[in-house]
Amino acid sequence: xxxxxxxxxxxxxxxxxxxxxxxxxxxxxxxxxxxxxxxxxxxxxxxxxxxxxxxxxxxxxxxxxxxxxxxxxxxxxxxxxxxxxxxxxxxxxxxxxxxxxxxxxxxxxxxxxxxxxxxxxxxxxxxxxxxxxxxxxxxxxxxxxxxxxxxxxxxxxxxxxxxxxxxxxxxxxxxxxxxxxx
Amino acid sequence: xxxxxxxxxxxxxxxxxxxxxxxxxxxxxxxxxxxxxxxxxxxxxxxxxxxxxxxxxxxxxxxxxxxxxxxxxxxxxxxxxxxxxxxxxxxxxxxxxxxxxxxxxxxxxxxxxxxxxxxxxxxxxxxxxxxxxxxxxxxxxxxxxxxxxxxxxxxxxxxxxxxxxxxxxxxxxxxxxxxxxxxxxxxxxxxxxxxxxxxxxxxxxxxxxxxxxxxxxxxxxxxxxxxxxxxxxxxxxxxxxxxxxxxxxxxxxxxxxxxxxxxxxxxxxxxxxxxxxxxxxxxxxxxxxxxxxxxxxxxxxxxxxxxxxxxxxxxxxxxxxxxxxxxxxxxxxxxxxxxxxxxxxxxxxxxxxxxxxxxxxxxxxxxxxxxxxxxxxxxxxxxxxxxxxxxxxxxxxxxxxxxxxxxxxxxxxxxxxxxxxxxxxxxxxxxxxxxxxxxxxxxxxxxxxxxxxxxxxxxxxxxxxxxxxxxxxxxxxxxxxxxxxxxxxxxxxxxxxxxxxxxxxxxxxxxxxxxxxxxxxxxxxxxxxxxxxxxxxxxxxxxxxxxxxxxxxxxxxxxxxxxxxxxxxxxxxxxxxxxxxxxxxxxxxxxxxxxxxxxxxxxxxxxxxxxxxxxxxxxxxxxxxxxxxxxxxxxxxxxxxxxxxxxxxxxxxxxxxxxxxxxxxxx
Numbered sequence: 001x002x003x004x005x006x007x008x009x010x011x012x013x014x015x016x017x018x019x020x021x022x023x024x025x026x027x028x029x030x031x032x033x034x035x036x037x038x039x040x041x042x043x044x045x046x047x048x049x050x051x052x053x054x055x056x057x058x059x060x061x062x063x064x065x066x067x068x069x070x071x072x073x074x075x076x077x078x079x080x081x082x083x084x085x086x087x088x089x090x091x092x093x094x095x096x097x098x099x100x101x102x103x104x105x106x107x108x109x110x111x112x113x114x115x116x117x118x119x120x121x122x123x124x125x126x127x128x129x130x131x132x133x134x135x136x137x138x139x140x141x142x143x144x145x146x147x148x149x150x151x152x153x154x155x156x157x158x159x160x161x162x163x164x165x166x167x168x169x170x171x172x173x174x175x176x177x178x179x180x181x182x
Numbered sequence: 183x184x185x186x187x188x189x190x191x192x193x194x195x196x197x198x199x200x201x202x203x204x205x206x207x208x209x210x211x212x213x214x215x216x217x218x219x220x221x222x223x224x225x226x227x228x229x230x231x232x233x234x235x236x237x238x239x240x241x242x243x244x245x246x247x248x249x250x251x252x253x254x255x256x257x258x259x260x261x262x263x264x265x266x267x268x269x270x271x272x273x274x275x276x277x278x279x280x281x282x283x284x285x286x287x288x289x290x291x292x293x294x295x296x297x298x299x300x301x302x303x304x305x306x307x308x309x310x311x312x313x314x315x316x317x318x319x320x321x322x323x324x325x326x327x328x329x330x331x332x333x334x335x336x337x338x339x340x341x342x343x344x345x346x347x348x349x350x351x352x353x354x355x356x357x358x359x360x361x362x363x364x365x366x367x368x369x370x371x372x373x374x375x376x377x378x379x380x381x382x383x384x385x386x387x388x389x390x391x392x393x394x395x396x397x398x399x400x401x402x403x404x405x406x407x408x409x410x411x412x413x414x415x416x417x418x419x420x421x422x423x424x425x426x427x428x429x430x431x432x433x434x435x436x437x438x439x440x441x442x443x444x445x446x447x448x449x450x451x452x453x454x455x456x457x458x459x460x461x462x463x464x465x466x467x468x469x470x471x472x473x474x475x476x477x478x479x480x481x482x483x484x485x486x487x488x489x490x491x492x493x494x495x496x497x498x499x500x501x502x503x504x505x506x507x508x509x510x511x512x513x514x515x516x517x518x519x520x521x522x523x524x525x526x527x528x529x530x531x532x533x534x535x536x537x538x539x540x541x542x543x544x545x546x547x548x549x550x551x552x553x554x555x556x557x558x559x560x561x562x563x564x565x566x567x568x569x570x571x572x573x574x575x576x577x578x579x580x581x582x583x584x585x586x587x588x589x590x591x592x593x594x595x596x597x598x599x600x601x602x603x604x605x606x607x608x609x610x611x612x613x614x615x616x617x618x619x620x621x622x623x624x625x626x627x628x629x630x631x632x633x634x635x636x637x638x639x640x641x642x643x644x645x646x647x648x649x650x651x652x653x654x655x656x657x658x659x660x661x662x663x664x665x666x667x668x669x670x671x672x673x674x675x676x677x678x679x680x681x682x683x684x685x686x687x688x689x690x691x692x693x694x695x696x697x698x699x700x701x702x703x704x705x706x707x708x709x710x711x712x713x714x715x716x717x718x719x720x721x722x723x724x725x726x727x728x729x730x731x732x733x734x735x736x737x738x739x740x741x742x743x744x745x746x747x748x749x750x751x752x753x754x755x756x757x758x759x760x761x762x763x764x765x766x767x768x769x770x771x772x773x774x775x776x777x778x779x780x781x782x783x784x785x786x787x788x789x790x791x792x793x794x795x796x797x798x799x800x801x802x803x804x805x806x807x808x809x810x811x812x813x814x815x816x817x818x819x820x821x822x823x824x825x826x827x828x829x830x831x832x833x834x835x836x837x838x839x840x841x842x843x844x845x846x847x848x849x
Contacts, residue, residue, distance in 0.1 A: 003512065006456075006515075007508075018497070019560075020557055022497075023556065024478065025480060028480070079336055079337055120337075124334065
């Protein structure tokens with residue numbers, strides 16, 4: 001009898017722990033993606049130098065507010081960021097798809113003076129949408145960047161529509177662009 | 183040239199294969215009692231250790247030479263970091279930590295393979311150790327391989343989490359914890375071997391006692407080091423927040439503490455066999471469960487661990503581990519029955535039993551509090567948090583009861599105590615506690631819990647004095663020697679007993695430190711213009727100027743604040759904000775003026791801009807917080823003292839050494 005009881009208690013405890021653990025695994029991590037305070041508000045304007053290869057089209061410096069009227073997808077990246085490396089080819093292909101609907105803009109940040117590495121990054125993935133240099137990291141601070149990559153979907157009026165932390169997928173870009181353009 | 187990533191991966195695969203080999207050969211050898219197979223299994227344990235050492239060394243080489251083709255290095259290291267940071271980056275993230283954990287396991291297993299007593303337990307101990315080890319090695323191979331090679335290596339990495347780079351303590355704390363967790367694996371393996379071989383006597387625990395104590399001491403040191411790191415790094419002036427990550431290291435510690443005490447009952451009275459097995463199974467499986475809870479990311483914690491594929495892996499291991507060991511215990515149920523029973527409620531063994539119950543109540547409280555948000559969410563879909571108030575409300579009374587038993591337990595003889603002696607001793611202790619409380623009350627301590635803590639501390643100090651007097655006085659009277667020399671002899675000849683007294687004294691001092699620093703903490707935000715000063719708790723804080731220090735890997739900016747007391751400058755503090763290149767996160771880093779009476783803790787808060795005319799700081803006075811660290815050091819020293827070989831053993835070893843030397847000379 002005692003044996004049965006000990007057996008029952010031990011296995012009930014293990015089963016209980018297993019049950020809540022499976023629940024936890026199924027649910028995944030509690031959401032740590034901090035919502036941006038800027039959602040629905042006009043985003044900070046900035047003017048940043050443009051990487052040389054894009055200067056013909058966008059000029060030596062890029063001012064965000066000059067591009068009102070078209071949605072802007074603002075992607076922050078750095079050469080040391082593994083997820084950015086993984087994300088880059090997808091961004092380029094999405095850009096080819098949605099060129100007419102939105103402007104993609106890359107911002108290299110958190111690595112001052114890494115122009116050579118940045119150029120290498122842009123060439124490696126033949127990125128054809130413009131990339132800017134956030135030399136003193138001010139723009140990433142203004143936008144409250146926590147980790148890289150982070151991407152901001154800015155609507156035609158310059159208001160923040162959606163912020164994405166971590167690598168994007170083309171499906172998310174498509175869905176958010178559709179929502180934004182409706 | 184072979185890439186480091188490939189070399190490391192190869193070493194891991196080799197280690198896994200050798201571990202599998204060692205398990206199979208060891209099991210067959212143990213069943214068929216084939217000495218050759220067993221020897222082969224033992225030496226393959228050493229081979230696993232060598233393979234894992236190759237993996238570890240490879241990773242360190244990759245980190246120190248900043249080989250960013252190795253994914254782990256690319257994701258967690260950085261060119262500009264100082265060498266020590268690069269070195270400790272090995273355990274700054276999940277994959278490396280698992281690798282380190284596995285490596286430490288292989289060290290312990292190799293030592294066991296070479297030094298454990300040759301008896302019926304040894305083959306099974308090694309098989310169990312190898313099985314645990316195989317789990318960790320295969321986890322690095324399958325779910326958390328740090329040696330994945332990147333096709334396109336980045337030119338630089340982001341560096342480890344800035345919070346981890348901020349203090350050298352971070353180099354020590356995780357290693358201590360792993361040494362502790364792994365230390366618990368050894369008695370667990372011995373317990374399993376005892377069950378498998380139907381030898382649930384005392385042999386397994388006597389043989390693993392040193393390992394248990396060592397593991398416990400490392401775990402203690404690891405937990406306290408974590409608290410100290412939190413105190414000096416996190417800028418909130420506290421050391422324990424009942425965060426899940428802290429809780430999960432505390433649970434195995436509690437179970438192990440119960441185990442250390444409880445095994446003495448089995449050694450002396452051949453009782454509590456089942457209890458002891460349950461306790462060590464619990465201690466070890468709690469360490470795995472805890473690792474699962476925090477590493478899978480299913481519980482919110484201030485410690486942001488990423489969720490990787492290791493969660494399900496750890497959970498499966500926890501289930502296999504607990505189900506196997508509990509089933510094994512049920513299978514051997516008849517051998518686990520105690521032959522003796524409690525003779526009296528007033529005996530050493532009953533006090534240990536009470537201690538077991540209380541410590542398990544603590545384990546249950548912490549486990550429930552930690553997983554409660556998950557339970558509630560599973561049932562009602564509501565999100566709740568369980569904070570410090572819950573844990574404090576339940577654990578403080580339990581701790582006070584534990585301290586009551588801690589005082590009286592060691593004074594009780596085995597089997598049955600004479601009531602008169604107990605009453606006399608208790609009388610001394612209660613008077614001691616009462617007198618201390620009165621004195622404390624008139625010295626201005628009016629809060630209930632601190633007063634109770636002081637009472638119980640004094641009660642325990644009297645108990646320690648009674649223990650020593652009780653041991654020393656009769657001998658002094660009998661031999662006519664001076665009390666001092668008898669005391670010295672007693673302390674030297676009874677290292678285990680005397681060591682435990684030192685540990686208990688450490689616990690008492692720690693308890694006082696915790697009570698004082700939490701109940702009488704003053705926490706205030708102050709704004710001081712540069713060139714002016716503010717008064718805080720008897721100190722004059724003179725804000726001098728801003729400063730900025732740059733190094734290749736970090737930028738520190740902060741305020742220089744002179745600390746004056748009674749018209750004399752006693753210290754200069756430089757609370758600051760650190761920014762580690764490659765990461766935008768700013769880390770407020772406090773600066774602390776340590777004294778025996780209290781710590782003055784300053785941390786920069788709010789906005790800090792160059793050229794700002796004022797500084798906003800958080801000032802915290804924590805009374806007798808230094809006692810906490812001091813007490814924990816005593817606990818470790820006491821354990822070391824208890825484990826240190828006594829005279830006879832040293833002599834035997836010395837003789838061995840000289841014979842070995844002679845042999846060497848002849849060659």
